[in-house]
Amino acid sequence: MNTRRQFLSQLGLATAGLGLSSMLPDTLLAAESAKKFTFEISLAEFSFASELYTGKMKNMDFPARAKTEFGISVLEYVSGFFNNKHTDQAYMKELKQRCDDLGMKNHLIMVDGENIASLDAAKRQKAVEAHYAWVEAAKYLGCTSIRVNWGDAMSALSGKGEEGSMEEVGKAAAEGYQKLCDFAAKAGLNVIVENHFGYSTDPDWLVSVMKQVKAKNKGFLPDFGNFCAERSKPATMDLKGIMATKCVKEYDKYDGVQKMMPYAKGISAKTHKFGPDGEDVDTDFIRIFKIIKASGWTGGYVGIEYEGGLMRDLGGDTSYLPNADGIKATKKLLEKVQKELA
Template identity: 65%
Template sequence: MELSRREFINRMGLAAGGYGLAGILPNMLTAGNVDQRKFTFELSLAQFSFASELFSGNMSMFDFPQRAVNEFGINTLEYVSGFFNNKHLDPVFMKELKSICNDLGAKNHLIMVDAENIASLDPAIRKKAVEGHYSWIDAAKYLDCDAIRVNFGDTMAALTGKAEEGTPEEVAKAAADGYNSLLEYAEKAEIHVIVENHFGYSTDPDWLIGILSQVPSSFKGLLPDFGNFCLERSKPDGADLKSLINTTCLREYDRYEGVKKMMPYSKGVSAKTHRFDAEGNDLDTDFFKMFELIKASGWSGGYVGIEYEGGLMRDLGGDQSYLPNDQGILATKKLLEKVLAELG
């Protein structure tokens, strides 16, 4: 199946503006609060690992918690805002989702929110974007999540290959303002608002850290993602999803150095994978090297989210060399368990 770029964006819930961690939680310890004799982490499962099945309609929102628990033995969940299709505003839908999770003994941990741009240079647009995130904080609170993840930049522009609307300095200033405003609301709900290295300027951890250092709230934080350090990407050959997926990274920030720099602000880790060698190691990231850096930072006891993207490359990108979603998730889980057994 092929989707146009516009269809892809719309189905992510981005075109209309919709695509952890109270205080310092016992399970989200940071440097200075960790027993250095023991390194450990808990596994969570990112909903985007099932992106191809959710996009195609072969899987529903209600299937996600059931599959996470019953198929993979993972009971901590990370949602993506776009897959709600704005039903986070529907009390009946939300009640049913929460009931399913409660019956399974599943913990709702995080909602990855891809909404309007809280770093817009236009103050009116930025204010509207901040207020547009309030409903996601409310949804996270209702589902007993610890946090939401937000972006510093225009998600839709990033997907369509458009340049940022201002210089890094201009966007950083706007991002700090929007982030501070959003945190004021989030603090009242005791929901953390964390930022991922995702696209655009945010792929530069130095830029992200510069913004976080200006924000006083204890509910701020970062979500280091192993795979999102591409500073410059090739232009897609066409407007379809397959062309977007098949672009290549032309210039990348060193992922090990990037994660190392982000860890002092980390409220979790996103362990992104795509494909594996015969021994089960990820071909893009040396997980043992990466987690040695994470361990050395003093971070321990938090959630490491499994985010397998190879299924998207296989099912919607047309490359059958990638594992299906279920096999890729299991391979990532097995690799993380091996890492923990060696480093824990």
């Protein structure tokens, strides 16, 4: 069973043209325009967060639900839902067998663990080493990557903020991340970083840290919904109070995604609510995918991460769609993007 700390951690982790075309040869422009923009749709396990937290669904159920209910064969797991069984050989063997039987592709494990950006060198090293088992678990399942964080989720949730300045945390993050990338490289895995909470909601800070790291397996997982740098204080310190908070300081997501794209090794298409036309109310999908397309990124995975069901089932707000309906609505939007921007 997840602890309250794990639950809150998961919940909190739930936020220039220069006119050069006239100078380019027509043949080059024709070649560029002929390239097809394409991506494969994957499914993030956090889309079922409300069911997983309440025990209505188990981590082991994820592959079958993705395939049979949504026709999706690429999976993005969340570490907390393994309930520390990622080192249990029998458990992992059964999970892998289920995936193999269904013809699933295990792509990513989103790891929310100890802080690899801690200013305390001993704690930072311990955190890096604590991620090793997740690298090994991802390798066993056939994943391409694990996703990690630069910062302490609990500090961000409690309102304490980061433990040091942006420069200090950035230096520590680069050091811890470099060590983890070096370890994962031996297993042939990428270690990617998401804009998530605290300083990592700032795309300029993210890029400045990434530039300090020398590794071919480094990269970003740009998330459409995690550029909120500051939220209002909850009226009550229970689940409904926390989920009712509003973002009071947010970086521009379109600018943020554009800055992260040169290092992107995946995309997290986060959604919460949809309008009568089926469009996401928070993100203009065509606009943001035009930015992604213009970056030259193609052929990767775009993960559906629907969080509205969490707001509905555990927050009590029935204006959000249930998990299954929200996943389907997001998939429909991504299929529209594939068709219009191909």
